[in-house]
Amino acid sequence: MAEEQLLTSWRDAPAKQAIVAFVRRVVGEDGTAAVPVEDRVAVFDNDGTLWCEKPMPIQLDFVIRRLAEMAAATPELRDQQPWKAVSANDLAWFGTLMTDHYAGDDTRVRELLRGILAAYDGISVEEFEQRSNSFIRGTRHPSLGRSYVECAYAPMVELLDYLGANGFTTYIVSGGGRDFMRPISRDMYGIPRERVIGSSSTFTYTSDGHHGTITHQPAADYVDDGPEKPVRIWNRTGRRPILAGGNSNGDVAMLEFTQHPDTPTLRLLVLHDDADREFAYTSGAEQALVRADKDDWTVASMKDDWTTVF
Amino acid sequence: MAEEQLLTSWRDAPAKQAIVAFVRRVVGEDGTAAVPVEDRVAVFDNDGTLWCEKPMPIQLDFVIRRLAEMAAATPELRDQQPWKAVSANDLAWFGTLMTDHYAGDDTRVRELLRGILAAYDGISVEEFEQRSNSFIRGTRHPSLGRSYVECAYAPMVELLDYLGANGFTTYIVSGGGRDFMRPISRDMYGIPRERVIGSSSTFTYTSDGHHGTITHQPAADYVDDGPEKPVRIWNRTGRRPILAGGNSNGDVAMLEFTQHPDTPTLRLLVLHDDADREFAYTSGAEQALVRADKDDWTVASMKDDWTTVF
Incomplete structure (x- = not known):
């Protein structure tokens, strides 16, 4: 069996x-x-x-929402990537980032990484877990008609x-x-x-x-x-x-x-x-x-x- | 129960x-x-x-034997630590290293670490495993009358x-x-x-x-x-x-x-x-x-x- x-x-x-x-x-x-x-x-x-990883990786949605919170709280951030793209609702900046990566250009990957790292600087592992858990269970996929979970x-x-x-x-x-x-x-x-x-x-x-x-x-x-x-x-x-x-x-x-x-x-x-x-x-x-x-x-x-x- | x-x-x-x-x-x-x-x-x-970790951590015995092999094969190494101590059979150099460490002086810990890292540079994980396995199973503790294993x-x-x-x-x-x-x-x-x-x-x-x-x-x-x-x-x-x-x-x-x-x-x-x-x-x-x-x-x-x- x-x-x-x-x-x-x-x-x-x-x-x-x-x-x-x-x-x-x-x-x-x-x-x-x-x-x-x-x-x-x-x-x-x-x-x-x-x-599912389309239209964007689910974690990227999580990060973009956090970057938007940061840009709202600290306007100076809106002048630099990746907060600039978030503030301008320029999802293409994120959408084509992996295309650059696969072509060997990691400029934007590094900018995004810097944003991600700044986004959670100083947060305890327990608090990060709570945020991630609520997000995945509580957020709907933009087109598939179902929650991310x-x-x-x-x-x-x-x-x-x-x-x-x-x-x-x-x-x-x-x-x-x-x-x-x-x-x-x-x-x-x-x-x-x-x-x-x-x-x-x-x-x-x-x-x-x-x-x-x-x-x-x-x-x-x-x-x-x-x-x-x-x-x-x-x-x-x-x-x-x-x-x-x-x-x-x-x-x-x-x-x-x-x-x-x-x-x-x-x-x-x-x-x-x-x-x-x-x-x-x-x-x-x-x-x-x-x-x-x-x-x-x-x-x-x-x-x-x-x-x-x- | x-x-x-x-x-x-x-x-x-x-x-x-x-x-x-x-x-x-x-x-x-x-x-x-x-x-x-x-x-x-x-x-x-x-x-x-x-x-048991006395008279020295068992892995240190493993490393010292490898450093001795290296010093035998490459005489120039005998002028620098930790190969110098190994070549001079100066076990006190190793024995008091953790005392320095606990007192806040990591000079010799760093020298030993450099030696350890050089000792296995380029070795595959499978080959390292074979060496470690044979050593622990095949080597006797210096005073306890038993094998390390x-x-x-x-x-x-x-x-x-x-x-x-x-x-x-x-x-x-x-x-x-x-x-x-x-x-x-x-x-x-x-x-x-x-x-x-x-x-x-x-x-x-x-x-x-x-x-x-x-x-x-x-x-x-x-x-x-x-x-x-x-x-x-x-x-x-x-x-x-x-x-x-x-x-x-x-x-x-x-x-x-x-x-x-x-x-x-x-x-x-x-x-x-x-x-x-x-x-x-x-x-x-x-x-x-x-x-x-x-x-x-x-x-x-x-x-x-x-x-x-x-």
């Missing part, structure tokens, strides 16, 4: 067949030796892989459950903020907060002779994207995964790292090709798609492989 | 009584509401808390088991190297590698079009000691622990952080007062002992509370 009935939103098509064949092999149902449970590590990108892809949540039922330990490995996702990761994905890996600012601990406080500092610790993803996976788990799921160029290193000389592996790429039910785009996934074709990664088409998206 | 029979090496004295009363309260056996399983996070320092304190291993049996998730939070402890943490403590937190050098990921490699870089990522311990616990777990165990000044911040407004907590300090069976010292634990007395932390005397040490 490999619990395939959990994959109800997956059509009986090549992607599902590859997933099921892989899991059967891992648990030894195909007659080969089972992979030890402790080695069954599966890692998933978040934005665009587990939940309902924007997880149902087939991917089923896949996480299916892997868990087969002895896998699942991790989120997000380019977005680790602490942004933690308050909702269990409710949305069944993944506990200690298994969320993601970008982080630096923190400082201040003793008070009582319980102490950890606060955000205005400097990035690391950005968990591209070649940093395998490093962060190693730091957290001490293992190479045997399954990785992603959807963009920032996931290529993580998927490449998911390789063993003598253990089966699965690399899964979510393809956004469903303009009716979600969005259709390959911008930012060009290298990932080339690699998927070359190395025989499994591609999951939202349109063809999923009976439902949400 | 709170599994108290697991604590066979603990005398029926105040430390054991405090531990048992705390765990009974956490699981709700005293009639109060149980603490949710996901909040039962327990963190333990490693050197001097879970295994047998230098864990039996009462503390029992405590880890007892906590696990009561729904706790246990973590090692070591000032020493995370990747140094990982290959033996399950065999020695029953703690899987993903629950080892410790100091780390920075890593870089190199793509090779196949499986990629993570290698050590000659720069520290962070040193997991003092106020950095709560930060690293937060980064890994996203929670405040409810139990912390330590033995030195470097653990004070972590023990202080183990405090909740409405959840029971236990702070445990291992006191090295048993020159016959292990070692007797309070150097490096002065502030911790003051704080234990002031804040009513539980002190475990190796001499009075433990029937066996190893």
Whole structure:
């Protein structure tokens, strides 16, 4: 019993067949030796892989609202980016920022990062958690007619459950903020907060002779994207995964790292090709798609492989 | 059934009584509401808390042997620290280094750190793991008549088991190297590698079009000691622990952080007062002992509370 009935939103098509064949092999149902449970590590990108990232990453909406508050409170900020774009309601400034990034120009990424870091400077980790939690649960997606907390892809949540039922330990490995996702990761994905890996600012601990406080500092610790993803996976788990799921160029290193000389592996790429039910785009996934074709990664088409998206 | 029979090496004295009363309260056996399983996070320092750290931290022996290899291969190194001390067999240079550190002078700590970082520059994480694993399993403690892999304190291993049996998730939070402890943490403590937190050098990921490699870089990522311990616990777990165990000044911040407004907590300090069976010292634990007395932390005397040490 490999619990395939959990994959109800997956059509009986090549992607599902590859997933099921892989899991059967891992648990030894195909007659080969089972992979030890402790080695069954599966890692998933978040934005665009587990939940929707269009028209903009959900965390960017969170940040823009905070930047707007800051610009309202401190008018001088409106002369500099990213507060200038927020004040002018210039969403294109944000919308094309990742296009620049993928083209190798990180000027605006750095300006945005500076804004994000300033936005939470000095906030305690508990207060950040409250803000993130209220935002994700209390804000509606601009076009999908649902709250952000309902924007997880149902087939991917089923896949996480299916892997868990087969002895896998699942991790989120997000380019977005680790602490942004933690308050909702269990409710949305069944993944506990200690298994969320993601970008982080630096923190400082201040003793008070009582319980102490950890606060955000205005400097990035690391950005968990591209070649940093395998490093962060190693730091957290001490293992190479045997399954990785992603959807963009920032996931290529993580998927490449998911390789063993003598253990089966699965690399899964979510393809956004469903303009009716979600969005259709390959911008930012060009290298990932080339690699998927070359190395025989499994591609999951939202349109063809999923009976439902949400 | 709170599994108290697991604590066979603990005398029926105040430390054991405090531990048992705390765990009974956490699981709700005293009639109060149980603490949710996901909040039962327990963190333990490693050197001097879970295994022996005298006459020198075990990882220091590992490093010194590597530095000696380097000095033999590259004679110029013998003119600079820490290779100079190693070549002159000047163990006092290392032995008094932490005394300087606790007195606020980190000159030699920095020199040693530079040596450690150079010692593993460019080594893959897999190769480092092999070296560490062979060393800990294959090297004998200089005076205790046992291999390093047998230098864990039996009462503390029992405590880890007892906590696990009561729904706790246990973590090692070591000032020493995370990747140094990982290959033996399950065999020695029953703690899987993903629950080892410790100091780390920075890593870089190199793509090779196949499986990629993570290698050590000659720069520290962070040193997991003092106020950095709560930060690293937060980064890994996203929670405040409810139990912390330590033995030195470097653990004070972590023990202080183990405090909740409405959840029971236990702070445990291992006191090295048993020159016959292990070692007797309070150097490096002065502030911790003051704080234990002031804040009513539980002190475990190796001499009075433990029937066996190893």
